[in-house]
Amino acid sequence: MAFVQPPNTFRAGADENGHFGIFGGRYVAETLVPLILQVEKAYTEAKTDPKFQAELISFNTHYAGRPSPLYFAERLTGHFGGAKIYFKRDELNHTGSHKINNCLGQILLARRMGKKRIIAETGAGQHGVAMATVCARFGMECIVYMGAKDIERQKPNVFRMKLLGAEVRAVEKGHGTLKDAMNEALRDWVANVDSTYYAIGTAAGPHPYPTMVRDFQSVIGNEVRTQLHEAEGRLPDTLVACIGGGSNAIGLFHPFLDDQSVRIIGVEAAGKGVASGEHAASITGGEPGVLHGNRTYLLQDANGQIKDAHSISAGLDYPGIGPEHSWLHEMKRVEYVSATDVEALAAFQLCSKLEGILPALEPSHALAYVGKIAPKLPPNHLLVMNLCGRGDKDVFTIADALGAKM
Amino acid sequence: MSRIAARFTALKTQGRSGLVTFITAGDPDMATFQKILGGLAIAGADIIEVGMPFSDPMADGPSIQMSSQRALKHDIALKDIFSAIATFRKTDNQTPIVLMGYYNPIYRYGGERFSQDASAAGVDGMIIVDLPPEEADELLPHLNAHRLNLIFLTAPTSSDVRLPTIVNKASGFIYHVAVTGVTGTKSADADVVKEDVARLRRHIKLPIAVGFGIKSAAQVKAIAVHADAVVVGSAIVDVIAESARKHPSAPDTIAAGVHAFVKDLASGLK
Incomplete structure (x- = not known):
């Protein structure tokens, strides 16, 4: 390469x-x-x-309710037994997401x-x-x-x-x-x-x-920089956000892109698994192409026809990704990984029970990945995850996936 | 002289406007498409536009969207389209063929290989809906190397300031979009077209074809007064759809119906 x-x-x-x-x-x-x-x-x-x-x-400030809090997720931190986990609470904004x-x-x-x-x-x-x-x-x-x-x-x-x-x-x-x-x-x-x-x-x-x-969403990362400085006196070590088109992620990431010490991770939706072909992981499982006005990584077949994405989360169910993410991937500045439907559902349940927060299915993907890396990181490692939406909208989908009657 | 230039020169000599007909490759299936394609020129088409089906035809209305879907059911790929055009060229070496579609299948195929294979098959030009002049520089050298025209669209929204950007990179002819909208929905207004084309002529020396929203012989005749060529697409595709529904697996019947419709469209021009 x-x-x-x-x-x-x-x-x-x-x-x-x-x-x-x-x-x-x-x-x-x-x-x-x-x-x-x-x-x-x-x-x-x-x-x-x-x-x-x-x-x-x-x-x-007065309509959306910004700044959203930066919250130390103490019980999840204890549960994973590693990195110190903070949530950027963008699910508390007016209308329930970023x-x-x-x-x-x-x-x-x-x-x-x-x-x-x-x-x-x-x-x-x-x-x-x-x-x-x-x-x-x-x-x-x-x-x-x-x-x-x-x-x-x-x-x-x-x-x-x-x-x-x-x-x-x-x-x-x-x-x-x-x-x-x-x-x-x-x-x-x-x-x-x-x-x-x-x-x-x-x-x-x-x-x-x-x-x-990106500019309008960068308020997320700019606030995190100030808030974490107030809480810990320094930069984060790792940032994690879920990615469909990638607006909450680029909003968190962009202000930190030139801080080389900050590890940045975007989590795509792997649906039923990238190998199954039923997923929405454009970078992990796609190729560059042109759709909807931009060149970016896309899910497509050998003839350049766009494939349908699959994810339990409707917000991540898109066969493309914002072009800046494609570039950050090729520049190797941001790591792009994925989490499956099943992993996201488990993370949703864990967050609900331990933190008393119903996350949307979208950031549940980010949390699923946090659960994979946090246990291996030391307690002084500061990890910030964007909790970009609340899960109230997803309760029917989740009931269905869990086989529960409401 | 290229087939496109030769055709417009001939039309000028005949003192009339040309008819450009659009059909989607592989619609409703490859065999029927080949039969339709083979008889279009005899029926009265002066230039043939062949749609390259795409899963997400953002600038097209329901008729052409559905024609793409019918074609894609058979997994029609660019190599199938080139092969159908090569077959057509065995019996017709004069009628220009212009491919129309979206950029992703071409990008995926590779611009250089695409230009080489299209040229070898007997294609004369390209209309790539979502490739405005600002984005065309990576493909243009390959098209030029194989003497393929890149035919750009102009729209009612293209200002006098913007037109030179388009004209500088255009070749073959200019395709003026008569309405603000997707294909096959709004109806083109001859008075608006007259004004738009007069404005375009101040910037453009190439022939001007006008399309979008032209559905009948009467409309063809009315628009032809102001344009070097008139494009009909959705209306022809609708005839194919209706006929394929009524006469499934009867390629000859479907083709005959399409050719009769094209003959009627051309009647106002000759």
Whole structure:
């Protein structure tokens, strides 16, 4: 394998054309190119506008409830008998996950651009709920595309979106999951170019979305840096986060990428096992390709047809990953590993019983991996895991998986 | 002269616009597709667009999405498409063939090998929906080396500032998307097309084909007044779908129906 020369900084991307190495870019139909260039221009201006940043901070504080706590998970630490485990409690945010961080940023941008109609795609429904929430708050029309299969397994979130005034459009095409919802949202955008802002929910899609979503989510890692310094007086030793598209992970990781002492681990969903072919582990079990506006690792067959992902967690059930993760993988800055459905379920139960926290199935994957490495690490090893969502939405899925009647 | 350039020169001599017909490779199956392909030029197609089926056709409406799914049921791969075109070329060495699709199957096949095999099969150009000029530089040298045209799309949203970026890398012809929307949904408006094409002509010397939302002979005739060629896709694909449903495993009947429809579409141009 060729020696990879590390860059001076891992935090400078994307370049002006939206590339992270060979990944990222703007692979969209011509009709959409002028639109994404407008979003990029508006975001570039907003980013350096103190008024925009002040308003975002204000909403993060008073509406979303930031900063979220950094919590020492004492009983899990004792249970694993190794590393000192901290949870970044992003499940305590308004709407129950990290998704609100991105939604507040994008709704302020959409308002700045004069858009009145917001479209979004959602898998687990967390991004859909967060977007429906901010649309209600800012008085905008909200249309959420959601796979029919996901609607079935995430009923509480579907009803929440409706209560918030959003229209949820079921996508029957393909296999009725997140990938198909994203195709349908892109088709809507092409047909409604003047009125509509597309609020992508993860750090993927055409430039500038991967960079913009990362920036809005980086509040997670920035807070961890301050909070851990207050608690322990130093940097973490290891960071762990789950990865579907990878927005909570890049938000935790990005502020630490240039701190070489910090080991960084992303946990993909291995479904029924990577060897089974039924998984959502794009880096572990995929190849580079082009989908949904960016080049990144994708689950695909030998002919370049995209394969369906599988995971017990609807939020990780996507055959791609944000392009910056693909680049960080090839640069060997971040380790990408995986956890299965079964391992995630066990971690969910453990966390519920020992910490009194029902984690979402997505971060349960991260916790499953923490359970593998923590016992081998010394007690002074500081491990921070992003607990990016709460598990209330998953209780039906979990009951089903455990064979329990509710 | 390339087949595409020769065809547009001939159309100019005849003083008319051309008809571009779209069908998806392998729809509803490979044998029927080969029969349909073989008779399109005789029925009146001046240029043939062959869709390379993709699992996630983001810019396509329901008709072409379903045609891709029908083809992919038979695991149609690029090598099958090249082989069908090579067979077509044994009896027709004049009608230009343009492949249309999405970038991932090409990227996966490898840009250099793709260009070599497409050229060897008798393909003349490519329309790659999700490969705007900004991302085309890794594929262009390979296409150029094999004398394949890269045909770019322009849209109602392409501004005067942006058009030169597209024109600088385009060859063969320009495919103007008449509506803001996916294929086969909204209906193209001849007055809007007239204005858009007039604007494009200020930047573009290449022939301009207009497509999306053109479904009938009357619409073909109306749009043809303003364009060098008119593209019909979803409407033809709908005829294939309907006929394949009514006459499963009757390739001759399905092909005859498609050819009759294309003949009707072409009638307004000749």
